[in-house]
Amino acid sequence: MPLTAVILAAGQGKRMNSDRPKVLQPLAGRALLAHVLDAARDIKPDAINVVYGHGGDSVRECFPDADLAWSHQAEQLGTGHAVAQALPSIPDDHQVLVLCGDVPLVTAECLKPLSDYGDGSEVVVLSAELEDPSGYGRIVRGQNGSVVSIVEQKDATPEQAAIAEINTGLMRIPGGKLGKWLDRIGNGNSQGEYYLTDIIAIAIADGAEVAAVPAGDPGQLLGINDRAQLAVAERVLQRRYADAAMSAGATLADPARFDQRGSLSVGRDVFIDAGAVFEGEVALGDRVSIGSNCVISDTTLGDDCLVHPSSILHGVIAGPKCEIGPFARLRPGTEFAAQVKIGNFVEVKASEIAAGSKVNHLTYIGDTAVGAGVNVGAGTIVCNYDGAYKHRSSVGDGAFIGSGVMLVAPVEVGEGATIGAGSIVTKTAPANELTLTRAKQVTVKGWKRPQKPAK
Numbered sequence: 001m002p003l004t005a006v007i008l009a010a011g012q013g014k015r016m017n018s019d020r021p022k023v024l025q026p027l028a029g030r031a032l033l034a035h036v037l038d039a040a041r042d043i044k045p046d047a048i049n050v051v052y053g054h055g056g057d058s059v060r061e062c063f064p065d066a067d068l069a070w071s072h073q074a075e076q077l078g079t080g081h082a083v084a085q086a087l088p089s090i091p092d093d094h095q096v097l098v099l100c101g102d103v104p105l106v107t108a109e110c111l112k113p114l115s116d117y118g119d120g121s122e123v124v125v126l127s128a129e130l131e132d133p134s135g136y137g138r139i140v141r142g143q144n145g146s147v148v149s150i151v152e153q154k155d156a157t158p159e160q161a162a163i164a165e166i167n168t169g170l171m172r173i174p175g176g177k178l179g180k181w182l183d184r185i186g187n188g189n190s191q192g193e194y195y196l197t198d199i200i201a202i203a204i205a206d207g208a209e210v211a212a213v214p215a216g217d218p219g220q221l222l223g224i225n226d227r228a229q230l231a232v233a234e235r236v237l238q239r240r241y242a243d244a245a246m247s248a249g250a251t252l253a254d255p256a257r258f259d260q261r262g263s264l265s266v267g268r269d270v271f272i273d274a275g276a277v278f279e280g281e282v283a284l285g286d287r288v289s290i291g292s293n294c295v296i297s298d299t300t301l302g303d304d305c306l307v308h309p310s311s312i313l314h315g316v317i318a319g320p321k322c323e324i325g326p327f328a329r330l331r332p333g334t335e336f337a338a339q340v341k342i343g344n345f346v347e348v349k350a351s352e353i354a355a356g357s358k359v360n361h362l363t364y365i366g367d368t369a370v371g372a373g374v375n376v377g378a379g380t381i382v383c384n385y386d387g388a389y390k391h392r393s394s395v396g397d398g399a400f401i402g403s404g405v406m407l408v409a410p411v412e413v414g415e416g417a418t419i420g421a422g423s424i425v426t427k428t429a430p431a432n433e434l435t436l437t438r439a440k441q442v443t444v445k446g447w448k449r450p451q452k453p454a455k
């Protein structure tokens with residue numbers, strides 16, 4: 001059966017109390033709508049149509065993907081009115097799969113009961129039994145158990161409100177019938193909206209079969225209307241990611257204190273301590289260990305890398321057996337070969353450091369190519385910025401830079417060069433020689449510190 005997925009994403013989300021359209025609220029670092037689109041793409045429909053409205057083009061601009069069609073709903077008059085905006089672009093022979101931009105934990109797997117049901121002539125609603133059904137539309141069934149209607153919470157009688165079976169908001173409708181059913185819904189309800197759910201009773205009156213099929217895992221169909229529900233969904237999704245990392249070979253000190261906001265690939269025997277946050281695209285090789293409270297984004301770490309606690313890595317590529325932190329800050333353009341050692345309170349930016357080099361304490365390396373086997377002493381600064389321009393520097397293989405050195409860029413330190421502690425290097429330091437700039441030490445004999453007169 002050809003299929004169009006229609007994703008309802010035009011609502012404001014009043015209960016969020018936010019300036020941002022609801023479907024752009026972040027869940028695991030990505031917009032709610034991005035998660036729904038993942039599930040929609042996974043079922044490989046013939047078309048995906050997103051109904052947008054509140055927030056205008058800001059929603060569209062976040063998803064420039066070529067495979068999406070967009071329908072504009074100028075006024076948010078209800079879910080039925082929203083689907084009607086997409087209708088002109090849906091062929092009559094298509095099944096319409098309605099997804100909600102605010103039901104983001106949905107997966108292709110949990111949509112299966114919808115796509116598997118019947119021969120395509122029916123309306124199929126994905127339902128769920130919830131301990132606390134409040135806020136959702138209730139599935140009303142007749143004496144013989146068949147579906148009669150869906151009643152919104154705000155319009156429900158006390159008896160209907162006691163029904164535990166709810167409408168997840170996801171349904172499949174034959175495209176050829178949808179238009180005439182939508183034409184017949186009104187807005188004479190407590191919210192003054194055109195409810196999509198009203199087509200259920202209309203379809204039945206029209207002689208169509210309506211089925212409500214239970215979702216395999218109701219936890220995946222949580223609707224997000226406020227920030228408390230957003231927080232619940234966040235933990236559900238994080239647990240899903242944590243389980244995936246564990247089954248791929250990572251030990252998590254505490255799966256409840258693990259945050260992945262993007263994609264994470266892990267090798268075997270990886271260890272991730274509590275409170276680590278991963279953002280963007282992160283790849284960890286075999287036996288990598290990540291200390292507690294690290295934030296790691298868009299980074300690739302080779303096998304056996306060791307990242308000590310409270311280190312921040314952003315845009316880093318590191319070879320095997322590097323040791324980083326604690327309290328290191330590595331910024332975009334940082335590239336390490338094997339066995340590079342970066343110690344505490346060291347910042348590195350847009351620099352390549354070759355194998356076996358050590359930068360152990362309190363140092364800034366910016367816009368610099370550092371060779372192999374280099375030792376950079378504590379408190380060394382590359383002065384890469386002159387107030388207008390950034391300049392690149394280089395340090396040759398085997399160089400030894402004493403503590404407290406200022407390398408004023410652009411500058412070159414030759415292979416095997418030694419720089420005396422406290423030097424301010426402004427010119428090329430030749431290979432294999434000692435270079436230092438240092439005022440002679442003097443002692444002023446008999447000098448007395450100023451003192452306040454005794455009282």
Ligand code: UD1
Nearest residue numbers: 008009010011076077078079082101102136137169195223
């Ligand atoms: C809706 C269902 C309810 C179901 C619940 C599941 C209706 C009338 N009610 O209620 O039965 O239990 O979802 O989560 O369908 N939207 C538009 N345009 C509009 C109105 C809404 O695009 O004019 C979008 C929203 O952005 C949202 C979705 O439709 O993504 C659902 O709207 P919302 O107002 O949250 O409906 P609920 O009250 O949650």
Ligand code: CA
Nearest residue numbers: 102223224225
């Ligand atoms: Ca909702």
